[in-house]
Amino acid sequence: MTTTDLSAKLNREQAQAELFDLLRIPSVSSDSTRKGDMLTAAEFLRAKLSAIGFTARVDQTPGHPVVYAERLNAPGKPTVLIYGHYDVQPEAPLEEWVTPPFEPTVRDGRIYARGSTDDKGQAFAHVKGAELLLQEGELPVNVKFLLEGEEEVGSPSLEPYLRAHADELKCDVIVISDGSRFAADVPTVTYGLRGLSYVEILVQGANRDLHSGSYGGAAPNPINALCEIIARLKDDQGRITIPGFYDGIEELTQEERDMWAKLPHSDEEFAGSIGASALPGEEGYTTLERIWARPTLDVNGIWGGFQGEGSKTVIAAKAGAKVSMRLVPGQDPARITRLIQEYVPQIAPRGVQVEVRDHHGGQPVKFDLSSPFIKAADRALTRVFGREAAFGRTGGSIPIVAAFADILKAPVLLVDMGLNEDAPHSPNESFALEDYHRGILTSAYLLEELAQ
Amino acid sequence: MTTTDLSAKLNREQAQAELFDLLRIPSVSSDSTRKGDMLTAAEFLRAKLSAIGFTARVDQTPGHPVVYAERLNAPGKPTVLIYGHYDVQPEAPLEEWVTPPFEPTVRDGRIYARGSTDDKGQAFAHVKGAELLLQEGELPVNVKFLLEGEEEVGSPSLEPYLRAHADELKCDVIVISDGSRFAADVPTVTYGLRGLSYVEILVQGANRDLHSGSYGGAAPNPINALCEIIARLKDDQGRITIPGFYDGIEELTQEERDMWAKLPHSDEEFAGSIGASALPGEEGYTTLERIWARPTLDVNGIWGGFQGEGSKTVIAAKAGAKVSMRLVPGQDPARITRLIQEYVPQIAPRGVQVEVRDHHGGQPVKFDLSSPFIKAADRALTRVFGREAAFGRTGGSIPIVAAFADILKAPVLLVDMGLNEDAPHSPNESFALEDYHRGILTSAYLLEELAQ
Numbered sequence: 001m002t003t004t005d006l007s008a009k010l011n012r013e014q015a016q017a018e019l020f021d022l023l024r025i026p027s028v029s030s031d032s033t034r035k036g037d038m039l040t041a042a043e044f045l046r047a048k049l050s051a052i053g054f055t056a057r058v059d060q061t062p063g064h065p066v067v068y069a070e071r072l073n074a075p076g077k078p079t080v081l082i083y084g085h086y087d088v089q090p091e092a093p094l095e096e097w098v099t100p101p102f103e104p105t106v107r108d109g110r111i112y113a114r115g116s117t118d119d120k121g122q123a124f125a126h127v128k129g130a131e132l133l134l135q136e137g138e139l140p141v142n143v144k145f146l147l148e149g150e151e152e153v154g155s156p157s158l159e160p161y162l163r164a165h166a167d168e169l170k171c172d173v174i175v176i177s178d179g180s181r182f183a184a185d186v187p188t189v190t191y192g193l194r195g196l197s198y199v200e201i202l203v204q205g206a207n208r209d210l211h212s213g214s215y216g217g218a219a220p221n222p223i224n225a226l227c228e229i230i231a232r233l234k235d236d237q238g239r240i241t242i243p244g245f246y247d248g249i250e251e252l253t254q255e256e257r258d259m260w261a262k263l264p265h266s267d268e269e270f271a272g273s274i275g276a277s278a279l280p281g282e283e284g285y286t287t288l289e290r291i292w293a294r295p296t297l298d299v300n301g302i303w304g305g306f307q308g309e310g311s312k313t314v315i316a317a318k319a320g321a322k323v324s325m326r327l328v329p330g331q332d333p334a335r336i337t338r339l340i341q342e343y344v345p346q347i348a349p350r351g352v353q354v355e356v357r358d359h360h361g362g363q364p365v366k367f368d369l370s371s372p373f374i375k376a377a378d379r380a381l382t383r384v385f386g387r388e389a390a391f392g393r394t395g396g397s398i399p400i401v402a403a404f405a406d407i408l409k410a411p412v413l414l415v416d417m418g419l420n421e422d423a424p425h426s427p428n429e430s431f432a433l434e435d436y437h438r439g440i441l442t443s444a445y446l447l448e449e450l451a452q
Numbered sequence: 453m454t455t456t457d458l459s460a461k462l463n464r465e466q467a468q469a470e471l472f473d474l475l476r477i478p479s480v481s482s483d484s485t486r487k488g489d490m491l492t493a494a495e496f497l498r499a500k501l502s503a504i505g506f507t508a509r510v511d512q513t514p515g516h517p518v519v520y521a522e523r524l525n526a527p528g529k530p531t532v533l534i535y536g537h538y539d540v541q542p543e544a545p546l547e548e549w550v551t552p553p554f555e556p557t558v559r560d561g562r563i564y565a566r567g568s569t570d571d572k573g574q575a576f577a578h579v580k581g582a583e584l585l586l587q588e589g590e591l592p593v594n595v596k597f598l599l600e601g602e603e604e605v606g607s608p609s610l611e612p613y614l615r616a617h618a619d620e621l622k623c624d625v626i627v628i629s630d631g632s633r634f635a636a637d638v639p640t641v642t643y644g645l646r647g648l649s650y651v652e653i654l655v656q657g658a659n660r661d662l663h664s665g666s667y668g669g670a671a672p673n674p675i676n677a678l679c680e681i682i683a684r685l686k687d688d689q690g691r692i693t694i695p696g697f698y699d700g701i702e703e704l705t706q707e708e709r710d711m712w713a714k715l716p717h718s719d720e721e722f723a724g725s726i727g728a729s730a731l732p733g734e735e736g737y738t739t740l741e742r743i744w745a746r747p748t749l750d751v752n753g754i755w756g757g758f759q760g761e762g763s764k765t766v767i768a769a770k771a772g773a774k775v776s777m778r779l780v781p782g783q784d785p786a787r788i789t790r791l792i793q794e795y796v797p798q799i800a801p802r803g804v805q806v807e808v809r810d811h812h813g814g815q816p817v818k819f820d821l822s823s824p825f826i827k828a829a830d831r832a833l834t835r836v837f838g839r840e841a842a843f844g845r846t847g848g849s850i851p852i853v854a855a856f857a858d859i860l861k862a863p864v865l866l867v868d869m870g871l872n873e874d875a876p877h878s879p880n881e882s883f884a885l886e887d888y889h890r891g892i893l894t895s896a897y898l899l900e901e902l903a904q
Contacts, residue, residue, distance in 0.1 A: 194665065198763045207727025212750045213646065213848025216778050217742035218722070218731045223751040223773070224686070230676060231683035270670070275659025278803035279670045290669035298664045299675040300766050305753035306774055311650045311811045313776055313849075314752050321675070322758060324765055326668050351730035359763045396665025397765075 006132050006444050012437055016111075018048070019124050019436065022086070023104040023113040029064055029087035029153045038064045038149050041086045045127070045147055052131040054145065061157035064149030068165075071130075072142040077451050079142040081171035082443075083404070084123025084178065085151035088115035089425045096427035109433050116431035118424035122177040122417045123147055125436055129443025140451035144171060151178070155400050162407040173373045173450065174404050177439065179416040180424075182390050183264055187381035187442075190414035191374060192292065192393030193401055195327035195364030197336040198300075200357040201229065201344060202320045209305075212313040220351030222319040223304040229354070230321060232347045233297055233340075238282040240297050240325070242336075242343045249330040250366070252293050260288045263390055292393035296326045322359070326395060333361025362397040367411040376449035377413050383445045384438050415442060458584050458896050464889055468563075470500070471576050471888065474538070475556040475565040481516055481539035481605045490516045490601050493538045497579070497599055504583040506597065513609035516601030520617075523582075524594040529903050531594040533623035534895075535856070536575025536630065537603035540567035541877045548879035561885050568883035570876035574629040574869045575599055577888055581895025592903035596623060603630070607852050614859040625825045626856050627898065629891065631868040632876075634842050635716055639833035639894075642866035643826060644744065644845030645853055647779035647816030649788040650752075652809040653681065653796060654772045661757075664765040672803030674771040675756040681806070682773060684799045685749055685792075690734040692749050692777070694788075694795045701782040702818070704745050712740045715842055744845035748778045774811070778847060785813030814849040819863040828901035829865050835897045836890050867894060 027041035028034050042058045042065045049056040049069040056069035064087060072079070091101035091114050099105040104113035111121065126145070133139055146169065148158055162169060181188035205222035206215075235241050267287050271279050281290045290296075304319025306312035325336055341356040348354045367374065369391060381389040394414075401412050417439035423429050479493035480486050494510045494517045501508040501521040508521035516539060524531070543553035543566050551557040556565035563573065578597070585591055598621065602609055614621060633640035657674035658667075687693050719739050723731050733742045742748075756771025758764035777788060793808040800806045819826065821843060833841040846866075853864050869891035875881050 196665075196765070198765070200763075205728060210726060211848065212748075212752060212776055213648075213778060213846070215726070215743065216748040216750045216776075216847060217733050217746055218739045219726060220728050220730065220732055221750050223754050224682060224749075227679040227682035227751065227754070230679035234676070274662060274667070274671055276657060276672050276803050277805070278672065280672055280801055280803040281669050287670045291667065294669055296664075296668040297676075298668045298673050298767055299679065299757065300664060300764060301757035301759050301768070302675050302679075302754055302771065303759045305751065307753050307755045311652075311774060311776070312752060313648070313650070315750055316753070319754065322763060324664055324668075324763070326665060349732055351728055351732040353729070394665070395668060396663065 004136070006441055009135065010132060010437060010440060015128050015436070015440060016433070019111070019121060020104045022120050022124055023115055024102055026102045027087050027115070027149065028090050029150055030090055038087065042067050042149060045086055048127060049145060053134050059161070061161055063157045066149070066157070066161055067145065067147040069145040070143065071139055073138055074140060074142045074451070077141045078172040079144065079170065080447060080450055081144045081146060081169060081174045081408070081410070082126045083146050083174060083176045083400070084126060085119045085148045086123065087149040087152050088118070088120065089152050093427060098428055106433065110430040111433060111436065112428055112430045114429055116429055117418040117422035118429065119151065119178045121431040121436055122439060125417060125439030126175070126177065126443045128440040129447065132440060132444045133447060140448050143447065144169065151400070158400060159403050159407070162403060166407060169408055171408060171410050174408065174410050174412040175415060175446065176401065176412060177415050177417050179414065180418045180420045180422065181416045182392055184419055186264065187385040187387070187389045188416060189374060189377045189381070189389050189391050190394050190416065191369060191391055192329065192366035193364065193398055194395055195331065195333050195402070196324060196360070196362040196397040197327060197333045197340070198322070198324045198359040198361065199337060199340055200320060200322050200359060201226065202318065202355045202357065203229070203348070204318045204353045205315065205351065206317050209317050210315040212315045215315055219315050221315050222352050223316055225349045225352040226302070226304065226319045226321055228349055229344055229347055230299055238280065240295065242339050244339050245295070245336065249295070249328055252289060255369070256293070257289065259391060261286065263288065263392065291395040293328055295328050295331060298324055300324050326397070327364045329364045329366040331364060333363060337361060362399055363402045363406065365402055365405050365412070366393070371411060373411060373413055373450065376452060377415055377446060380442055380445035380449045384441045415446065417442065458893055461587065462584060462889060462892060467580050467888070467892060468885070471563070471573060472556045474572050474576055475567055476554055478554045479539050479567070479601065480542050481602050482542055490539065494519050494601060497538055500579060501597060505586050511613070513613060515609045518601070518613055519597065519599040521597040522595065523591055525590055526592060526594045526903070529593045530624040531596065531622065532899060532902055533596045533598060533621060533626045533860070533862070534578045535598050535626060535628045536578060537571045537600045538575065539601040539604050540570065540572065541604050545879060550880055558885065562882040563885060563888065564880055564882045566881055568881055569870040569874035570881065571603065571630045573883040573888055574891055577869060577891030578629065578895040580892040581899065584892060584896045585899060592900050595899065596621065603852070610852060611855050611859070614855060618859055621860055623860060623862050625902065626860065626862050626864040627867060628853065628864060629867050629869050631866065632870045632872045632874065633868045634844055636871055638716065639837040639839070639841045640868060641826060641829045641833070641841050641843050642846050642868065643821060643843055644781065644818035645816065645850055646847055647783065647785050647854070648776060648812070648814040648849040649779060649785045649792070650774070650776045650811040650813065651789060651792055652772060652774050652811055653678065654770065654807045654809065655681070655800070656770045656805045657767065657803065658769050661769050662767040664767045667767055671767050673767050674804050675768055677801045677804040678754070678756065678771045678773055680801055681796055681799055682751055690732065692747065694791050696791050697747070697788065701747070701780055704741060708745070708821070709741065711843060712744070713738065715740065715844065740844070743847040745780055747780050747783060750776055752776050778849070779816045781816050781818040783816060785815060789813060814851055815854045815858065817854055817857050817864070818845070819865070823863060825863060825865055825902065828904060829867055829898060831901045832894055832897035836893045867898065869894065
């Protein structure tokens with residue numbers, strides 16, 4: 001491939017007009033009255049992909065349809081699957097929008113509309129990127145598009161769809177743009193996600209609520225017991241005490257640590273941004289290392305006894321807590337869940353019964369930093385931003401990524417075009433026009449670089 | 453005084469008929485539609501006390517009236533103030549009553565009616581006890597009756613009434629029968645109550661709820677922090693770690709420990725009665741000692757984060773717990789509250805702000821076991837039951853007792869005539885006819901013995 005400068009060839013006005021047409025369709029997947037709008041959005045994408053030269057169709061699912069398109073005219077070259085979603089979050093609270101959520105408006109260089117960044121803007125940038133290349137000739141790689149309509153409601157139909165179409169969806173690499181890069185001037189490739197083990201700890205003391213005067217000092221108190229259990233799950237250095245918890249973890253390489261240390265991150269600013277006076281955590285790791293590459297244990301909810309105004313002198317019969325553990329490569333969610341299920345009864349105080357219920361889990365994911373796909377993404381982003389990409393991970397768990405990795409057995413490149421300030425899911429969601437244009441170019445250059 | 457056998461002189465049929473008249477009045481203090489019934493009950497008692505020779509009146513309060521009566525014809529003899537209450541708990545759920553709550557019925561030797569044991573039956577037994585003595589001659593001591601109508605709604609008017617009438621209510625000893633004795637065949641005098649310090653611990657982490665994926669490992673988690681704080685408030689031996697907490701506590705005497713060890717108590721039965729597999733608590737003390745004479749720290753309620761069905765991966769911004777400490781003689785509630793307010797910030801993990809709010813407190817109370825009043829009660833109960841009384845304490849805090857002790861500066865004898873199986877506050881509340889008769893005799897004998 002020649003690596004021409006496509007920037008001059010991009011018709012920005014037309015790209016904006018077409019995205020606006022898509023943004024005007026109120027494709028809210030959780031709103032059953034908008035089933036028709038969902039179909040309209042899917043059909044819009046199918047027609048567009050068809051018009052630029054893809055074989056495109058709309059596949060029905062038990063929920064909202066999937067748009068599938070392919071153009072496989074690059075024999076011997078890699079096959080790239082681009083995933084995105086055309087459904088959006090509900091627009092409520094409507095009164096907080098400066099301009100209506102489904103009437104896209106540009107203010108200060110930003111497109112304001114529901115779905116502008118999440119994910120219509122980013123997904124459509126890939127469509128426009130492919131179009132840009134096709135205007136110049138043929139696509140340098142084989143390209144498949146998979147655009148679903150249920151991402152905002154947990155993608156219930158996606159996994160069955162992937163399994164049913166696994167052969168057709170076969171690819172060498174999966175590209176997803178559905179998030180925020182590290183900072184405005186830092187193009188980012190995300191190459192790892194944490195996994196998850198989510199459990200509920202239930203503690204039972206007496207068989208009924210007791211008066212704390214008549215029984216206090218002798219009756220088991222399940223709330224105190226629950227607090228003791230939770231406190232015992234971590235040591236003074238912030239390390240999780242579950243035996244075997246850290247076994248098999250892939251340690252951070254020095255290369256990764258050096259790379260992350262160079263990212264523009266300030267603990268002070270980070271703490272300030274959430275109003276915290278300190279950033280406690282596992283000793284021996286930086287904040288980014290702790291969030292991206294170290295496992296955690298956080299209580300996400302706790303309850304028991306009297307929660308109303310004022311006071312009630314009761315010893316509750318039961319208490320409970322929701323506990324999630326973020327996992328890193330080398331840890332298996334099912335094994336970790338089993339370990340905590342075995343451990344909690346061992347550290348429970350006398351007089352209470354404990355139960356640890358398995359809620360759900362998710363596999364941690366990490367892609368090989370030395371893979372040629374990673375290098376290709378770096379080159380593409382460098383061409384767009386004029387600086388090398390940052391390679392980071394993310395602390396969250398994206399179930400669809402694990403599903404892709406698991407079912408299609410291909411690495412996933414997360415090339416996020418947005419920024420946190422885009423406020424996805426919030427009123428006045430926006431997407432910088434420049435980020436949309438850079439996204440289109442990134443997509444085109446990425447396909448070129450992946451062909452190398 | 454001669455110590456004659458009054459049992460033969462008690463007209464049991466008439467005593468029952470009169471109590472039934474009182475029980476028929478639905479004097480539910482929390483029900484504003486029954487203000488008239490409250491007045492009817494107060495007037496019934498005033499008229500009865502007047503008829504047997506007391507100077508009696510009904511005093512209005514901002515709430516329900518107080519019945520006050522006195523007969524002070526024993527110069528040089530002690531003055532005994534008898535406290536009781538004529539208001540009752542609501543009767544709901546009505547459908548669970550075998551016979552209507554305000555139509556007293558005898559089944560298997562028990563009077564079934566709302567208020568039968570709590571407290572009309574026990575309070576009226578004292579009225580009948582005085583009447584029994586007056587049939588034989590003069591009262592051997594000076595007697596004052598204070599019967600209130602707001603005990604079941606927290607006695608809001610009692611403390612102001614005691615302060616306003618402190619001179620008139622002056623007495624040497626206060627007698628209250630409004631509870632349950634240790635066991636059916638164990639007449640009991642309760643000579644101590646625990647006090648209370650009740651606080652709320654509030655923990656703030658970040659300034660908003662955070663996603664546990666994006667922030668887990670670095671952001672402070674107020675629920676984990678709260679659990680650590682609570683766990684640190686006790687050590688492995690079940691002792692409270694607040695510095696100075698145990699300072700000044702009156703240790704149990706060997707006499708008390710021996711006395712309580714002889715009471716018919718079984719840890720196994722006690723644990724079985726509440727369905728607990730063990731009775732955890734402070735090491736080095738028996739169960740009764742722990743409940744009656746040792747301080748405690750119990751969490752009465754806890755909350756934070758996501759409490760619904762399923763899972764949510766949130767790091768909450770705040771969490772809280774209600775914590776009560778039962779206190780024993782030698783501990784001052786205000787001082788203990790201050791100590792925990794100073795201590796919690798010291799043991800709080802980094803990154804969170806804590807606040808310890810003072811809810812309310814109550815003084816612990818203990819009466820001198822060697823006092824002649826205690827001995828008199830023992831003799832009176834021995835005459836009725838044919839066996840010596842047990843002297844115990846109670847783990848609860850009875851605010852009115854602390855108010856009596858505080859304002860009238862007189863010791864309080866708790867001579868309970870009921871049993872737990874009477875089910876006060878529940879449907880089918882009852883009072884054994886025999887306990888009612890024994891209560892009348894206990895009251896009469898107690899007045900005789902207090903004259904010695």
